[in-house]
Amino acid sequence: MKTANKTVTATRLVKDALEKAKHFEDYNIFTFINEEGALKKAAEIDAKIARGEKVGRLAGVPYALKDNFLSPEGETTASAHILEGFTSPVTATAVEKLEAEGAIMIGRTNMDAFAHGSSTESSYFGPTLNAYDKERVAGGSSGGSAVAVALDIVEFATGTDTGGSIRQPASFNGVYGLKPTYGCVSRYGVVAMASSTDCIGFFTKTPDDMSLLMSVASGQDPKDLTTLPDYYNDSEIKKAKKIGIIKDFYLKDSEIQKCLEHKCEELEKKGYEIVELEMPALKYALAAYYIIVPAEIASNLSRYDGVRYGFRSEKSDNLDDLYKNTRSEGFMPENKRRIMIGNFVLSSGFYDAYFLKAAKARTLIVKEYEEAFKKCDFILTPVAPNPAFKLGEKVNDPVSMYLEDVMSVPLNLAGVPGLAIPAGETSNGLPIGLQLVGPRRSDKSLIEFSKELM
């Protein structure tokens, strides 16, 4: 990616990005444009360069921040009404690390409220439009971030991936999107969706950019006890020989399936061995996911009550009304569905049949991946069963929307990394994305290997 230097200044880079953001305003990508803050930071970096001081690895690189990352620049709302007016005094660890290397946030990006969704239609600020077809969805939940990179407004954007929220919009907009190994990047200061599957990752235009960002962002954080000691920067790149494909994910009469098969042929020509895998428990991953994740959502979203920050309902004459009305007015319908499903699977009488059962299914899914990676180095699958769909097509049918995640959620349940790569186009010109899946801690090798599929 282009960093600032004496001839191409940070101010120039930032101004370009701001202009492009303005130009593509109708895509509804940003919930906040950080014009003043970004230009101020650019000037500081330019001054440093002029003085001949050392600048960071991302000096002057404009980027877009998904609206669920806490930082004092602009309101952090997770595109939810209930966080309206919330300007965070705290900065997310990931943001601190990026900015310490000189990256400059030019805007916050639209998302499904609280990252609940696969189309960015469930945002309090309305949907973001697809970079290739304005009639279609951006994917989600990190739709704004994907489109910001796809339209070349910024060099990179941050995202969060709880069940495909980076990979699916990346595939819908033809960019790279990485969901790292669980625990690789600190979750501190990122609005929690489901703590046991939430991962922080990025959208980029190239694998090398992705690797650079991971090198900056990964590592143990004393503020997030679920982070792993930095392995990313220390890990050797492992050469792959065998690539697995999952029989159970076969898509009949699909251009995506054809694209996958075509890529496999190319790999074989390059001397790689293609291994067919049977992973029968994966079929149940989506059901397990839509038990475990709503349970954690119901729990994590208990703190939004209008008492301490954000939106508070006008109708709050007594405490009970304050809670009930704030939560009823402040959440989107999809937030409510997930909270109620979460409370259902955790409630007495249903816990064992749903939550505990799903936690056991999760064990089988983890094991299936472990077995699979004994037979191959990486797995190649579609990201989603279809390319970008029409706005409004699925938004009123929650189950059909959930089925978007069928190929992405198993990775989150297992905590393994997945990289969405642009792999082709459909006959009507929509991007097709495939995902490369690796064992835990294989992120770096996975990114490197993706170059074979360019």
Place this chain on the structure above:
Amino acid sequence: MEIKREDILHLSDLSDFSLSEEEIEKLGGDLEGIIKYISQLDELNTDNAEPTYQVFEMENVWREDEILPQDATREQLLALTKEEKDNQIKVPKVL
């Protein structure tokens, strides 16, 4: 599994929502569909599986007992609430 109106009201209560009639109607159908979908997990035999709640290898992660400066001050935190009085958060009366 049939989701009755009283089930929706119970879940609404656990979630601390006050739902409109329209929402109760719509959510009833939605939730029934979702629960039907997730119930297919019944087909999977999990008899010999221990539950997994977290997917990473670490345990016994804790910190030392030392007071450290925090990422926000009391003033910054209390500034976020709608109503403050005497350095406390003001909420309407409990019924």
Place this chain on the structure above:
Amino acid sequence: MKYIPTIGIECHVQLRTKTKLFSEVDNDARGKEPNSCVSPVDYALPGMLPRLNGEAIRLAILAGRAMNCEINASSRFDRKHYFYPDSPKGYQITQFYHPIIGEGWVELPSGERVRIEHAHLEGDAGKLTHFDSYSLVDLNRVDTPLIEIVSMPDMHSAKDAHDYCKALWRLMCFAGVTYGDLYNGNMRFDVNVSIAPEGSKELGKRAEVKNLNSFRSVERAVEYEIKRQSKLLDAGEKVIQETRGWNDATGETTGQRSKEEAKDYRYMPEPDLPPINLSQEFIDAESAKLPMMPSNYRKKFAGIIADDTLEVLLDYPSLMSKLGEIDAKYAKNISNLFASVLLAEEKSAEYLNDLPTAAELSELAEMNDKKELSSTATKEVFLRLFDPQMKGRGVKNIAKELGLVQENDLGALEAIVDTVLAKPETKKAQDDFRAGEEKVIGFLVGQVMKESHGKANPSAVQEILRKKLK
């Protein structure tokens, strides 16, 4: 009808860690402004994650060992959900279902044992103050580390309940896991009381009296509940299972509107905290740090310190610990000074935190033993050891400066006695004594004491007088 009461007690103990259970802010909010000990984690901003305090784990192990409990190598935190402003996250993080402290027992002074079911680590809640039209929320207490100790229903009288709470308080204070400041709520008791007709195999329905913070109120609340429930049963009515509040002024418990029957807390494993799997080496090493407990001191000082003195001193871990350092031959003397002099002082609470060294106290006791200090002088020097101006000067120096060292040199004493006997005003007394009037010896001793400016050892003086007046 005669009823047998059955009592089980849950006790919340605030741990004396420097920082809170999940953030690095000051855990001691006593006397501090509202919300001054609150981190963004405690305030439950979005995206905040708990940062477990290892000291709480260590103190929990000590607390467990103090109660003869098993320590569970594996324990886990769950989230317990409820909506109320005292719970900013909307859930409490608790080890209720997978506690670090397993079964054990606490011994009462009667020798009976109350079994401990388990004890678990969890975070405390914030505080609401209610006014007419609004309430104010102070989050200082949010996630102060607590252990909740759950007893088995092994108690059958108000006295048992009182004794158990007091025994527990002593154990926690001696183990050094809490400040044990009951007035500030460092230990709070929830008491479950039921009664059943004598001979009945089944327990009655129980009432839970919540949030008691003194042994006396525990005792009174149990007494009240036994009376209340007996009256109900005698009248053919039923006791309902409910939570009741205690009014210390009226000495009554009152039913609290129980919207809470069958509250569904939707427990869920806490995904933000890694599991705890302690090695046996770790548990053993931490357990070994348990200081002497009251039962150890009872054994050590049996036959040395009077039982009633010991019972008084067992309320003060710092005093017992000091006595433990002192040579057994001086322990009785020093224990008396502690019980009758130190604890009678107005400033005793202050003094307890800053005791003289064991060497100083031993030296003091030795001087008293050797009669270099009278018992009155010993008390005086003892108190001076707490005087900031006298500190560190040495016992002998202080005693000398105050002119309190007794003259024990027989030669010197004899000379003083001779001087006194030579005085005409003592002549009559000498004659009277020789004539058999015993009590005038007191007058003569007094004269010698006066002559010696109080430094003579009175018993030595008496001996010399008796010899000389034969």
